[in-house]
Each structure stands twice: as structure tokens, then as C-alpha cells.
Amino acid sequence: MTGAPRNPAPCGKQMLSEQVYAHLWSAIMRGGYAPGDALKPQDLAREQGVSLAVTREALVRLVGEGLADRLPNRGFAVPSFSDHRWQEIAEARRTIEPVVLRMSIERGDIDWEARVRAAHHRLVRAPAYVLEEGEHYSSAWSEAHRAFHRTLLEGCGNLALLETFDRLFTASELARRWSAHRNPDRDAAKEHRRLEEAALARDADTAAAVMVQHLALTAAALTDDSGQAT
Secondary structure (H helix, E strand, O other): OOOOOOOOHHHHHHHHHHHOOOOOHHHOOOOOOOOEEOOOOOOHHHOOOOOOOHHHHHHHHHHHOOOOOOOOOOEEEOOOHHHHHHHHHHHHHHHHHHHHHHHHHHHOOHHHHHHHHHHHHHHHHHOOOOOHHHHOHHHHHHHHHHHHHHHHHHHHOOOOOOHHHHHHHHHHHHHHHHHOOOOOOOOHHHHHHHHHHHOOOOOOOHHHHHHHHHHHHHHHHOOOOOOOOO
């Protein structure tokens, strides 16, 4: 007969940590914390009604995703808005993603092609802005955007590279949400369509070139108060 787990506490702790993580992720992305704001474990633990260990576990996870910084002897904080920081992230993406996209085009099968087409269709259909979410891209569009970029790369079949993409994309997504002004001159829909078309045509050279240009425009927007990142 199978009995109850000898120590159910870890499962409960993990669930609480997930809840705290989700709360902080949402609060940071919504702008509930300004760049550089302290994330004090003791205060957060008290606010959320959880232990200090649970709170620290959630904060460490945020650090791993680039949504928080761990400060020596000073706890945690929301990343500061630093042009240099975001340009480094953008440079890393411009270095890695075109290479992974080439691999994806070379290795991806017909199922990958179908997923790329479906991901692009969802992105086109998602409303970029909704009134209740203000000047930020809508949550639905942001998720469809992330899914499209990740699906383009998934054909590479390399989990380590995809995990690197996940972290870099999340960090740049935070910057995009902080840079919420609209740039009417940028046709992001056209850029995404060109990425889809080149990938499905198995034109690795064009796809890589379009990706570099797409990410370069994003990098410029991260430091341009009159524009926005896409």
C-alpha cells in the first residue's frame, strides 16, 4: 500500500515559492517596482505571509532570469535602468540568435515549420495594445511575441541554447516594458513576417540578416526615449 509522502513540506514550500515568484514577476513587469528598487526578503516574506526561505528561493529564481540583481551584503533589487546593461543584452542576442536560427532552419522538420506558421498567426492576431493595460504592450501580444521568437529557434534541438534565449529574452522584455512609448515609424509586423517567410523558405542567410536587423532596432529603442522596443 502506498502511504503519504514522509515529508510533504518540500512540495508545500515549492508551491509557496512559485506563488511568491509569480507575484513578484508580475509586479516587476507591470512597473510596480521602479528600476533599482530594493526587494527586501524580510518585508516581502511578511507581506506574502511566507517564510524567509521561501521568499529567498523566489528571489534567486528572479535573479536567474535577469529580473532581479543580487547585491553583495545588501539583499536583492530590481535591475537599474542602465543603457550599458541593455546594450550588453542586445549584443548577446544579436550574437546568439542568428546562429541558432541558422541551426534551426538546417535541422527543423515539417512539424517545426507548422509550429512557426502557427506562432506567427497567433502573433498577428494578438492585440498589441488594450486599454486596461495602458501604454505597455498587452500581455497577450507579449506572450505571442515571445512564443514566435522561441519557436523560430526551437528547430535547433539544443536545450542549452534555448534556455540561454529564454533568459536573454526575459531580461530584454523587462526593458521593453519600461520603454513603453510608441514608435509609429517601425513596422514590427513586417519584420516578423519577413522572419517567418525566410525561415519557412529555408533561406538561412536572409533569415539571419533579418534577425540581426530586427534585434538592432530593438537595441536602439532600449536607449531611445522617443521609441519603443519590439
